[in-house]
Amino acid sequence: MLNARDQEAVRQEFAKIAGPVKLVVFSQELVAGDLCRQNETLVREVAALSDQISVEVLNPAIDRERAEAYGVSEVPAIAVEGARDYGIRFLGVPSGYEFSNLIDSIIVASTGEPALSEATKTSLAGLASDVEIKVFSTPT
Amino acid sequence: MRLAQHMAVASERVTAIAIEATEFPELSRSYRVMAVPKIVMNDRVEFEGALPEPQFLEAVLQAAGGQAPLAETK
Numbered sequence: 001m002l003n004a005r006d007q008e009a010v011r012q013e014f015a016k017i018a019g020p021v022k023l024v025v026f027s028q029e030l031v032a033g034d035l036c037r038q039n040e041t042l043v044r045e046v047a048a049l050s051d052q053i054s055v056e057v058l059n060p061a062i063d064r065e066r067a068e069a070y071g072v073s074e075v076p077a078i079a080v081e082g083a084r085d086y087g088i089r090f091l092g093v094p095s096g097y098e099f100s101n102l103i104d105s106i107i108v109a110s111t112g113e114p115a116l117s118e119a120t121k122t123s124l125a126g127l128a129s130d131v132e133i134k135v136f137s138t139p140t
Numbered sequence: 141m142r143l144a145q146h147m148a149v150a151s152e153r154v155t156a157i158a159i160e161a162t163e164f165p166e167l168s169r170s171y172r173v174m175a176v177p178k179i180v181m182n183d184r185v186e187f188e189g190a191l192p193e194p195q196f197l198e199a200v201l202q203a204a205g206g207q208a209p210l211a212e213t214k
Contacts, residue, residue, distance in 0.1 A: 035163060071155075074164065086148045091167075092160020101141040101158060114146035120197050124151040131154050131203045133144040136161045136168060136178040 001038070001095075002045045013103050014050040018111040019082060023047060025057045026067060026077040039076035039093045046102070052110060078102070082109030096139035143196045144179070154200065 002010070025043050027036035040057060047053040060067035060075060070079050072089065080088040080102070086109055094102040108114055114121070144156035161168040161176055171180050180186045181203035191199065 032163075074167075076163075080145075082149075086145075087152075087155030088145045088148050089155070089157040090160075091157060092163035094158065094160070098141065098158050098160065101145065104142055105145045108146055108149050112149060114150040116143075116146050116150055117193060120147075120193055121150050123197055123201065124147055124154065127151055127153040127200075127204050129153065129204045131182055131200050133147070133154065133156050133200070133203075134159055134171070134180040135141045135144055135156065136159045136171065136173045136180070137141065137176045138161050 001042050007045075007049060010046065010103055011049050013107065014052075016107045016111070017050055017052045020052050020054065021050075021106050021110045022054050022056060022081040023106070024070065024079040024081065025055060026060055026070075026072045026075050026079075027057055028059055028061055028075040030061075031075050035093055036076045039078065042093060042095070042099075043078060046106070050106075053106065080105045080109050083112055097137055098139070141177070143191075143193060147197075147200065153204070 023043050025040050027040055029036060043055055047055045058067055060073060067073065072079065074091050076093060078090040079085065088105050088109065090098065090102060141156065141158045147154045148156040159167060161173050171178065175188045177190065178186065178188050181199055185199050185203040187199065
């Protein structure tokens, strides 16, 4: 799915990777076969561009407990994990605009160092309750 | 999604979910997604379009706290 130019651009970005990252792919052939295959192919192509990235595929119908632990019930989906599970998820194939966010999420998960102002980090450290942020987008 | 995922790394309390709206039409309908990007925090604070970091943070703090949502859109 990635052409040579895309691969080279991603490889350059991946020079910033500072530690291991696991991409957990959620696929279910019977629910959304084509999209799940596209998603899995894309993730494997991305993972092939860095030896720090590993891939695991889960089927929410079979690996039910683990999928529930990730909070994933829809497919296709991806969880991006670094030193811990930071709670970063992608629902749907991250093509177009979301593709650059997937690459960025891999890098920030590997470093554990968010590119945020000190003031923002201080405020977030004081959060007293959980916040789930959903970001809806389209490929173009 | 960029700010959201960086905030997720910064705080164990924050999770960031990117949703491909065209692949999940029912979910998008239930959140009344008319324009993208649309951001929904804790199902109570929502807005359309990108916000600078300080305003995005303000929305996160609203979603976390007991204040009435400010950025509600129709």
